Amino acid sequence: MKDDEIPRLARGTLLPAFSGSNVPRWLRDELEQGLGGVTLFALNGNVPSQEALAALTAEMRKSGDPFVTIDEEGGDVTRLGGHLTASPYPGNAALGAADDPALTRRVYRSLGAELTEAGVNLNFAPSVDVNTADDNPVIGTRSFGSDPELVARHAAAAVAGTQEAGVAACAKHFPGHGSTVDDSHLGIPLVDADLDLLDRRDLVPFRAAIEAGTRAVMTGHLNLPGITRGVPATLSPAAITGLLRERLGYGGVVVTDALDMRGASGAIGIPEASVRALIAGADLLCLGPREHADTVTATLAAIVAAVREGRLPRERLADAAARTAALKQWLSGDTTASVDRAAGLEAARRAVRVSGTLPGWNGTPPLVVELESVGNIAVGPTPWGLGPWAPDSVRAEGLAEESGSLLERATGRGLVIVLRDAHRHAGQRALTGALLTARPDAVVVEMGLPVWRPGGAAQLATYGAAHANAQAAAELLGLAPAPA
Incomplete structure (x- = not known):
């Protein structure tokens, strides 16, 4: 690999955010130089309407071939217009209460069809956390439930439905955020579980999502003392390479949860967290809603320096590029899925x-x-x-x-x-x-x-x-x- 290829490969791992419903000049420039993509946030004004979003994503694609990502879980976590009117689709807790995987698949297929119409191609959903902590401050109704097998069958259905609509699903938050009582936006939550308990509880839905063909998995900023030894899973080779890649046999794209969260970067900053996540085995780096041009510049400099210093192997960047290229190839396929909002109301009634x-x-x-x-x-x-x-x-x-x-x-x-x-x-x-x-x-x-x-x-x-x-x-x- 030539030295001049390193900045482009580094750019290909980044998913920054931006403000407004127009493509800023800095983002056009970065897309032309190979930026991996963007993450859309309703609070940044990226989604004033689905029509405006479709125009925005079409404009971005004039400058590159980006991943356009969003957190659209349906239910309480909604960005696709639902932040203004509430979502027409119930969230995972209601789908788990109805407990009809075919209906879950139908709901996610319809949600995926809406994302496709808007030009979004990678959805940071479903949440496949097993919510065993009643006082969990961040998962709750985002989970299908507290039973691993129930969560697993709906995880598989949600992945299948999303991807039938031509949108890549992203199972999250690996290796499982459901047993915590802390919010990883504010610190590093403790998951008090050894490998045996993880295997019986938290990893069951991830296995199901992987078997269903999920194209992406998102890491959580979680401390599993017996595995990550105080390091958040997002920055841990033991979690990403050891547990996800080797033990679960997952070969697709690994995306980080937002790196501006204190659970990932609170003590070290986003550029250094980005380097460590890549070393651990991540392929795409979600930077966070307030991380725009300046963060991209600083993070690129940190990644390039880490490669040149020998901390981050060049082969690791090449590996990430190969995985993301394979995902983009998959995204080029056609879909015939259509919007079916009646599925959302049917599921809500049955729940x-x-x-x-x-x-x-x-x-x-x-x-x-x-x-x-x-x-x-x-x-x-x-x-x-x-x-x-x-x-x-x-x-x-x-x-x-x-x-x-x-x-x-x-x-x-x-x-x-x-x-x-x-x-x-x-x-x-x-x-x-x-x-x-x-x-x-x-x-x-x-x-x-x-x-x-x-x-x-x-x-x-x-x-x-x-x-x-x-x-x-x-x-x-x-x-x-x-x-x-």
């Missing part, structure tokens, strides 16, 4: 669980009280709740002292209390308890994971807060027309 008897409203709409719940960093400020179907709804902070005014407002009519992951929010539980003490006839709707269940009241669990989940709940509550 809902009702306990107790739901009351009627006798022609007077109930007061709908939605308790504030801020999404985690991955979810972002996505709309949620029953507001679009409720003639009278109010948001409450989740303080017990709010109960008096809310009860007064609900006098003489029904009361619906809408929660989201109440098991993680003491304020939601306190206010709900105060309301139910006075109004045991109220209905509780949980739009996160139904871990906490207040006694006595009729309850409805949607396993997600997407638009489809909310509509399914509204139908059962008589706030929206029932399906024909």
